[in-house]
Amino acid sequence: MAEAISVEGIVREALPYAQYRVEIDGPRQVIAHTPGGTGRNFVRVLIGDRVRLELSPKDLGRGRIVAVVR
Numbered sequence: 030m031a032e033a034i035s036v037e038g039i040v041r042e043a044l045p046y047a048q049y050r051v052e053i054d055g056p057r058q059v060i061a062h063t064p065g066g067t068g069r070n071f072v073r074v075l076i077g078d079r080v081r082l083e084l085s086p087k088d089l090g091r092g093r094i095v096a097v098v099r
Contacts, residue, residue, distance in 0.1 A: 033083035037098060040078045049074060049094065051082060059084065061092040073097070 038053035044060070051061045061082050063074060074080065074094060082092040 031086045034086060034089070035095075036082050036084060036092075038080060038082055040074055040076050040080060043074075043076060051080060051092070051094075053082070059090050059092050061094050063094050 036053050038051040040049050041052045042050040048060055048062045050058055052058050079098040080094045081096040081098055083095050084092040
């Protein structure tokens with residue numbers, strides 16, 4: 030299984046269905062979601078927050094928010 034790519038970015042827009050538009054590497058943007066399901070920690074994400082993402086090597090346009098960097 031391929032390793033996830035870890036990057037940091039800034040949340041620019043909240044989208045429907047708990048998804049966010051996150052800006053990484055200047056003008057580049059990806060769509061990211063928060064982890065869901067039972068047993069997960071609640072992650073509160075606000076516009077302007079700096080977040081850490083995991084991107085799949087197969088689709089670099091989508092990712093999962095794993096932490097909010099304070």
